[in-house]
Amino acid sequence: MARYDNQNRRLCTKTTRKGNPCRAPALKGGLVCNKHGGSLPNVKAKSARTLLEGLVEPALLALDTILSDVKQPASARVAAARDILDRTGFKPVIQVQGVPSRAQVADWIEEAEAEQA
Numbered sequence: 033m034a035r036y037d038n039q040n041r042r043l044c045t046k047t048t049r050k051g052n053p054c055r056a057p058a059l060k061g062g063l064v065c066n067k068h069g070g071s072l073p074n075v076k077a078k079s080a081r082t083l084l085e086g087l088v089e090p091a092l093l094a095l096d097t098i099l100s101d102v103k104q105p106a107s108a109r110v111a112a113a114r115d116i117l118d119r120t121g122f123k124p125v126i127q128v129q130g131v132p133s134r135a136q137v138a139d140w141i142e143e144a145e146a147e148q149a
């Protein structure tokens with residue numbers, strides 16, 4: 033079970049050499065303090081990832097609030113709608129289909145020059 037100090041910071045889950053629970057605050061988003069591995073790059077990265085994942089739901093709720101509020105400016109509601117669509121697989125796709133050959137490009141230039149003449 034998670035323990036917290038009087039400042040409501042989560043405490044490290046490790047124990048001291050004497051077997052007592054570590055009293056140092058854990059890395060934000062993490063489970064251990066700096067002395068128990070919290071300064072290691074992979075531990076820091078995982079903690080940051082946990083913090084970011086915790087922000088997903090509030091971010092979505094904020095977008096939902098803006099999108100649903102008819103008192104919001106249309107530009108804000110459209111931006112919220114675009115963000116939601118972009119992140120749910122409805123982003124417009126730009127697709128390049130093949131590369132024209134030199135002969136094809138030469139034909140296009142010839143056609144364009146003929147149209148101008």
Ligand SMILES: [Zn+2]
Pocket residue numbers: 044045046054055056064065066067068
């Ligand atoms: Zn610790």
